[in-house]
Amino acid sequence: MATLFDPIKVGDLTLSNRIVMAPLTRNRSPDAVPGDLAVTYYGQRASAGLIVTEATAISHQGQGYADVPGLYGADQLAGWKRVTDAVHAAGGKIVVQLWHVGRISHDTLQPGGGRPVAPSAIRAKSKTFLVKPDGSGEFADTSEPRALDAGEIPGIVDDFRRAAKAAIEVAGFDGVEIHGANGYLVDQFLRSGTNRRTDDYGGSIENRSRFLFEVVDAVTAAVGAGRTGIRLSPVTPANDASDADPQPLFNHVAAGLGSRGLAYVHIVEGATGGARDFLQGDKPFDYAELKAAYRDAGGRGAWLVNNGYDKEMTEKAVADGYADLVAFGKLFIANPDLVSRLKRNSELNTPDKATFYGGGAKGYTDYPTAA
Structure with missing residues (x-):
């Protein structure tokens, strides 16, 4: 019976334990x-x-928030190389989350002040994070997007490929995670609430999944399937994401991923950062059915779960074989030594929500380790 602290082989990577640091946007990377x-x-x-690093823009167009990191410039890659060197020196493994925000952006963050892009020209009922002239941060409504022309889509797929290749070959990451969750571009193509296209990328489940599979195939061809993971959030309402019938959609996605040899599949269960039993559609989402669709299609990658797990839930999920890995978000913000605290049942620090987004060392690097 597996335990939380046992090592595990995940694709081409060997991990020292089953505890994963979830991607966490912190808005502390100027330029x-x-x-x-x-x-x-x-x-x-x-x-x-x-x-798994904070979400990292694959291109300038893919950026949706102020002071988030990128992978499309030499200085950005050099900055990440310093990070990966530090993690490796401490004996850790690190993958970068590849991000294109799609419509969840603002004109002021786009190249030339242009409009954000999306599968369809539907403005999100959501917010983004901007930095004011005085240096302080504020949340602002996202801008109205324009619908991508079909001829532009291969270029974005190639942006994912180039970013993945640079992440490993230049920045020194151990792998990459494709961000297919939380209402960003890949997820926008998937969901019926954000994709109203009538071409080969819209309408049927097969068409709405096309962009995701093209991105996965491009990234795995560049860096290897054993160094590639993907994050999905089947029912989250994050960033105004919605689908009338998510179970068949995501079962189809899971089955398609099953034949592609990925290192892991990362699933956000419920509403991201919220209720685990969040309902979208007319019936509860069946995550066991989702995993079965992946396994039945030949998927052997690690199954990584996320959202609201405490130690007891985590230990049970791993021991029962429900999950191979469990990701923690806010607890890792406040507890840099979370693994040892969980192992020793030490008291946990409480995260300071006021310092989650933007700022300096306070609430970022100053949380104490356990005595």
Whole structure:
């Protein structure tokens, strides 16, 4: 029977334990370049079996929030190389989350002040994070997007490919995670609430899944399936995401991923950061059925679960074989030594929500380790 602290082989990677640091946007990378604070922050948390970085823009067009990191410039890659060196020096493993926000952006963050892009020209009822002239941060409504022309889509697929290749070959990451969740571009193509296209990328489940599979195939061809994971959130309402019938849609996606040899599949259960039993559609989502669709199609990658897991739930999920890995988000913000705290049943620090987005060391690198 597996335990939370047993090592595990995940694709081409061997992890020292089953505890994963979830991707956490922190808005502390001016000019999209991870700096000294990021080096310290990730290095402090290297005892995780695997770190998944904060979402990282694959292109300038893919950026949706102020002071988030990128992978499309030399300075950005050099900044990330310092981070990966620090994590590796501490014995950890780290993958980068590849991100295109689609419509969840603002004109002021786009190249030339242009409109954000999306599968369809539907404005999100959502917010983004901007930095004001005085340096302080504020949340603002997202801008109205324009619908992507079919001829533009291959270029975005190639942006994912180039970012993945640079992440491993230049920045030194151990792998990549494709961000297919939380109402961002890949998820926008999947969901009926955000995709009203009438071409080969819209309408049927097969067509709405096409972009996701094209991205997966491009990334795995560039860096290898054994170094590639993907994150999905079948029912989250994050960033105004919705689908009338998510079970058959995501079962189809899971089955398609099953034949592609991925290192892992990362599932957000319920509403991201909210209720685990969140209902979208007319019946509860069946995550066991989702996993079965993946396994029945030949999927052998690790099954990574996320959202509201405490230690007891985590231990049971791993022992019962429900999950191979479990990701923690807010607890890793406040507890750089979360793995040892869980192992020793130590008291946990409480995260300071006021410092989650933007700022400096406070609430980022200054949380104490257990005595």
